[in-house]
Amino acid sequence: MCDGTRASGKQNPDGLCVQFFRSGKVTAAVCHGPGALVGATDANGEPIFKNRSATSFSDLEEEQVGKVKDIPFLVESRIKELGGRYEKAKEPWQVSSLCSRTSGGHTTQPVCAGACG
Numbered sequence: 001m002c003d004g005t006r007a008s009g010k011q012n013p014d015g016l017c018v019q020f021f022r023s024g025k026v027t028a029a030v031c032h033g034p035g036a037l038v039g040a041t042d043a044n045g046e047p048i049f050k051n052r053s054a055t056s057f058s059d060l061e062e063e064q065v066g067k068v069k070d071i072p073f074l075v076e077s078r079i080k081e082l083g084g085r086y087e088k089a090k091e092p093w094q095v096s097s098l099c100s101r102t103s104g105g106h107t108t109q110p111v112c113a114g115a116c117g
Contacts, residue, residue, distance in 0.1 A: 015040075017036065017037055017040055018040045018041070021037075021040060021042065021048050022042065022043050027048070029056070031056065031057050032056060032057050032075055033056070034049075034054055034055075034056040034075055034079060035056070035073070035075040035078070037049070038073075038075075038078050038079070038082060047082035047083060047084075049079050049082040049083060049084030050082060050083035050084065051083060051084075051085070052084055052085065053084070053085045053086075053087055053098050054079050054084045054085070054086060054087070054098065055086065055087050055088055055096045055097070055098050056075040056076060056079065056086075057075055057076075058076050058088050058092060059074045059075075059076040059077055060092050061092050061093060062074055062075075062076075064092060076088070
C-alpha cells in the first residue's frame with residue numbers, strides 16, 4: 001500500500017513500491033496515493049501506469065476543494081500523461097475502485113472505505 005499524501009512525484013528506483021511492482025506483487029494506492037507512483041517504472045523502464053487502468057482523487061475533485069494551487073501536479077492528469085487508462089466514478093465524490101491482475105495493482109478513490117472493507 002502506497003500513500004501519496006506527501007508525494008513529490010519522484011520515485012526511488014529501489015523503493016518498496018517499485019520492488020513490489022517489478023516482482024509481480026500487488027501494488028496498491030488509495031486517494032492521492034497513485035501520485036507516489038508516477039515516477040515508478042517497470043522492468044523495461046516504462047511508467048507503471050502505461051496501458052494500465054488506475055483511479056485516484058480526480059482533477060475535478062481537486063478543483064472542488066480548492067487545492068490545485070497547493071499540490072505539485074494533478075494525479076488524474078499525470079496518470080493520463082503517463083499513458084494510463086484513468087477511470088473514475090460517473091459523479092465526483094463517488095466510490096471508484098479497481099482491482100485487476102492485468103492492471104498490475106489496485107488503486108482506489110478516496111471515499112472507497114466501504115467498498116474496500
